[in-house]
Amino acid sequence: MAVKKDYKDQKLAEKLRDRKYYVSESNPEFTKDVEKLGQTAAHMCYQCGTCTGSCPSAPRSSYRIRLFMRKAVLGLEEEALTDPDLWLCTTCYSCTDRCPRDLAPTDAIMAMRNLAFRRDIVPRNFLQTVQLIYKTGHGVPNNDANRAARKRLGLEEEPETTHKYPEYLPGIRKILDHYRLKEHADRILAEGEKP
Amino acid sequence: MSGSNHQYAFFLGCIAPNRYPGIEAAAVRTSKNVGIDLLPLKGASCCPAPGAFGSIDLYVWYAMAARNLVLAEQMKMDIALICNGCYKSIWEVNHKLKHNDELRDGVNEVLKEIDMEYKGTADVWHLAELYYDPKIVGVKKLAESVRRPLTGSKVAVHYGCHLMKPAKERHFGNTETPMWMEELVAALGAEPVQYRNKMQCCGAGGGVRGYDLAHALDITNEKLTNMEEVGVDAVTEVCPFCQLQFDRGQLEIKEKFGTEHRIPVLHYNELLGLAQGMSPDELALDLHAVDVEPFLKKIL
Numbered sequence: 428m429a430v431k432k433d434y435k436d437q438k439l440a441e442k443l444r445d446r447k448y449y450v451s452e453s454n455p456e457f458t459k460d461v462e463k464l465g466q467t468a469a470h471m472c473y474q475c476g477t478c479t480g481s482c483p484s485a486p487r488s489s490y491r492i493r494l495f496m497r498k499a500v501l502g503l504e505e506e507a508l509t510d511p512d513l514w515l516c517t518t519c520y521s522c523t524d525r526c527p528r529d530l531a532p533t534d535a536i537m538a539m540r541n542l543a544f545r546r547d548i549v550p551r552n553f554l555q556t557v558q559l560i561y562k563t564g565h566g567v568p569n570n571d572a573n574r575a576a577r578k579r580l581g582l583e584e585e586p587e588t589t590h591k592y593p594e595y596l597p598g599i600r601k602i603l604d605h606y607r608l609k610e611h612a613d614r615i616l617a618e619g620e621k622p
Numbered sequence: 623m624s625g626s627n628h629q630y631a632f633f634l635g636c637i638a639p640n641r642y643p644g645i646e647a648a649a650v651r652t653s654k655n656v657g658i659d660l661l662p663l664k665g666a667s668c669c670p671a672p673g674a675f676g677s678i679d680l681y682v683w684y685a686m687a688a689r690n691l692v693l694a695e696q697m698k699m700d701i702a703l704i705c706n707g708c709y710k711s712i713w714e715v716n717h718k719l720k721h722n723d724e725l726r727d728g729v730n731e732v733l734k735e736i737d738m739e740y741k742g743t744a745d746v747w748h749l750a751e752l753y754y755d756p757k758i759v760g761v762k763k764l765a766e767s768v769r770r771p772l773t774g775s776k777v778a779v780h781y782g783c784h785l786m787k788p789a790k791e792r793h794f795g796n797t798e799t800p801m802w803m804e805e806l807v808a809a810l811g812a813e814p815v816q817y818r819n820k821m822q823c824c825g826a827g828g829g830v831r832g833y834d835l836a837h838a839l840d841i842t843n844e845k846l847t848n849m850e851e852v853g854v855d856a857v858t859e860v861c862p863f864c865q866l867q868f869d870r871g872q873l874e875i876k877e878k879f880g881t882e883h884r885i886p887v888l889h890y891n892e893l894l895g896l897a898q899g900m901s902p903d904e905l906a907l908d909l910h911a912v913d914v915e916p917f918l919k920k921i922l
Contacts, residue, residue: 464680524797592664
C-alpha cells in the first residue's frame, strides 16, 4: 500500500500541502521588489530546500523559508505577506551561508517584511522598538536599577550615548521623521492591528 | 604606555550599557590591559537593532546606522564594539555604503538635514576580532595578560550569528566549524568544549524574541540541552543580546517548559575580566539571572 507523506498535525499538514497557484494570483512586481530590497536574485532559486533544512525555526513551526522563496519568485504577494510565519525568521543567515545558488533567503525575508510593513502588516513589538528609539535613542533604554548598578561599577549613571547627551535626539528624530517612521508606527499601534 | 595603544571609538549599543553594565566596565579595563584604548563615542544611539528595526524599513536602518558611523568619522577613529547585533548594523551598513554609491547618496541626502555627511573613512571591528588579531593583540598577548587562569573550568562557546554570517560578505572564513573563539577561551586557561550544533542561533534574533517568546526559547532550550550533554561550567559569547537570551531565557524556560538548566552565561569580556583578576563585584555578576557562583567556585 502506498503511504502518503504527510504531517501528523492536521493544521500543519493543511498549511504545507502542495496546492495549485494561478497566474491571476501573481504580481510580478512583487518579485522585483523583493529582489531590489533584498539585493538578492531570488528568481535563481531552484527549490532544493537546503535553506529549510538549515533553519532553526523550521522544526518547531510551520515556517518554511523554501516556500517563502517560492512565493517570492511566483509573485504571490498576498500569500507571502499575510502569513504570520513571515516573522519567525531569526535572521541567523544559516540558509544564506549554505545556499548552493549563492542567494540570500534571509534578505529576501527582510525585504518581504519591509513590504508587509508598507501595507501596515507588522507585529506590535517591532513598532514599540521604533517608539523607544524615537523617545530615547535606544531600543533597550536605561532604567533605575541599572543606573544604580552602573554607579556601583564606577561608571557614570548614563552611558556616553544619547542618554548622557540628549542634545543628539533631535537629529535622530529628524531622520525617523524623514521616513515618517514614527508616524507610521504610532498609527498602526493606535489602530491595534496585528497579523 | 597608552601613547602607543591602539585607539578606537567605543560603540556601546543598548543591552551592554543598559542591562549588563559589567560587560561595558570589563571591556574598557580588559582591553586596556592588552594595549587598546576605548574612547567614548558621544551621542551614539541604538545601532539600530538589525532584526527589530531593519525588518520594517531597511532604508531607515541604513540612515540611522550611518549617523553612528559619522560620529566616529568626526573623531577620525575606527569603531570597536562588543555586540554581534551592533556589528551587523554598523559593520554591514558601513560595508554597503562604501560599495554602493546609490545607497550612499540616498543616505547622505537624509543626513544633510542634520548637517552630517557619511564619507566612508572609518572601519568597524568587533573587540573579539581585535583580541584574536596578532597585529593588534593576539592570543599570546591575551594569555600573558591573565593573572588568575580559569584552570579546571569547561566553557562552551556560542559564536552567535551576525558577527560571522553571511560569510560571503564577512572576512571570518568558515562558519560551520570555526575554532578561533575556542582559542580565545583556551588562552585564559579554561577548557573550551565542543557540543552538538554549536553554530545554531540563540533564538532571539530577527525580532522573534519579542514576537513569539516561546518559539525563541524553544531554540534556546535546544542549545542549552546540547551544552548540558557534554557538561559545561559556563557558556561564553560576544553578543549581549545572545547573553540576555541565554541568561534570562533560562528563567523563562523554567517558567514556560519546566526545564531547569543553570548554566552561567558570561560575555567573553566578563570571562577575560575574571581571568585578568577583576572581582565578581567589579563585573556586577550579581545582575545575571542565572547564578554565576558555581562557575566562580571552580576558578577562584
